[in-house]
Amino acid sequence: MWELVLKGIFSALFVASVLRISTPLILPALGGLISELSGATNIALEGIMLVAAFTGVVISAYTQNVWLGVIAGILSGVLVAAFLAYFHLYLGADLFLSGIAINIMATGGTIFLLYVLTGDKGSSSTLASKAVPVVNIPVVKDIPVVGTILSGHNIFTYLAFILTWLVSVYLYRTPQGVHLRAVGENPEAAASLGLNVRRIRLGALLLSGVLASLGGLNLSMAYLTLFQREMTAGRGFIALAAVFLGGRTPWGTLIAAILFGFFDALSNQLGSLAIPSQWVQMIPYAATVLALVVYSVRQRAQAIERARRFQEKHLAETHAAGD
Template identity: 60%
Template sequence: MEQALQAIFSATFVAAVLRVTTPILLPALGGLIAELGGVANIALEGIMLISACAGVLVSIATQSEWLGLLAGLAAGIITALVLAFFHLDLKADIILSAIAINILASGGTIFVVFLLTGDKGSTSALVSRQMPFIEIPIIKDIPLLGPILSGQNLLTYIAFIAVAGVAIFLYRMRAGIHLRAVGENPDAARSVGINVRSQQYLALALSGALAALGGVYLSMGYVKFFARDMTAGRGFIALAAIFLGGKTPLGTMIAALVFGLAEALSVQLGNLRVPNQLVQMIPYIATLIALVVYALVQRQRAIAHQRRFRQAPTP
């Protein structure tokens, strides 16, 4: 127990939290953009799976991690655009369409892997490439901070830089402001000349790109192979992070870090004599608790708002 506590309160553990937060934070930022654009993307899980599979298969075929990354990105964006086409052009319900994509991704990816490799479980028997790990000069030599901030995978750095990038896009750039206007009130946005359909296509495309990076990280950063359903619900946890973070980039990052902490803690507790099933439940229990707290806070806010409205003097 003492060794486990020492491991938890260490730089190595904090670095692990950043690693396991990455595949939650990236799709969460993508889902945030889609949510603020008025087209909630419930297909994050499926997009991550498809991108993880495409990235690995292309990197195996070409022995290039960069081509694998591009393939994963392309697969994620195309999948998101398919969702946009079904919803915006064919007028299909976006929730049902997203669920269909998630189901298709779960079975379709392993079917493609079996066709190409003959293995129904994973691609671990084949040589895949991995995204590079970056050693930051000077910082790597700083005690305590060095092991945390240096030596992480490239996509981990991209994930946290993307928080600032998404904030700038949403609140400082015209396209992001138009996107949020569409999400707030499509009719009002249309009345001032904003192309609602184009903005929602953009929102889903960006959402697909960020979710794709999360999927590629799982199969080409976290490990070097694709495995069946390897996302393990991270796309849905990312959706929870959006709302727990108050639908803001910074809040979403903090919520993703909380979920990453829970997952890293479950991995660390796996070294103790704790039932494996209980350990694996920790991230999902943390998600449920967080959602309950969020619902209670929202309920209290609604009650307080109603009280202020009733107490307001009538003209």
């Protein structure tokens, strides 16, 4: 029995499926990372994804143009993020509670509109929506194992990896990224240096809106080619968890999101072997709780270490002065 499982896991198809399942986690997780680092935990990723997924399907169905659908989806997601940012940054609403409100509104609003447009509350199957193209990489696709793993995904999967790199460049190699992290690290200090905390957080929330929208579009225009009610199924929250599991860094977040995807794919494999899939599905969630603990313990150790060094240095200096 275990042989079968191992065989399943070490197959190229399995790796490819992990990548496919991880994509709608990686994209919103990157968005969550950016807003998190700016000091604004975006709990509305889930709602933004849903709205973008819905808009993409509807617009692509009515215009019969996949790219118009994608653009409309991104715009709608950014609009939702802007709505959230406006309530939080300009009207003083609690970010966390307004994020929950956005999620509730997205769940209700998408089902409501779906029913208005199609007369069906379950899915958009009556709408002829479009799918984004699949990319077959010319030479790579013919290499036996590597081809199966690397080629033949939809564009969002490739985008997820490219964007991880871009986000890490943005955060660590550009002045804007440094400002963003400074605002998240210590808003008062950043403000005293002349940074506009509110505007930087607005930018971060809008960016996270773009990334979460891509994740939503991936669900409804690539992973499936229709909209289903509540089709995000908690992925926005898992994405947020991946940010913490990944130690709040781009590459860590990527790996964490893939880990979630791996366990999801694994539970599918085990499902066919009468092993309770619930136990397997539980693993990444338990791992995230553990990661939270490890992260905070490490942070505390670092703080203690810094204090110790400072003290030593201080002692040495006063000693030298005494001589």
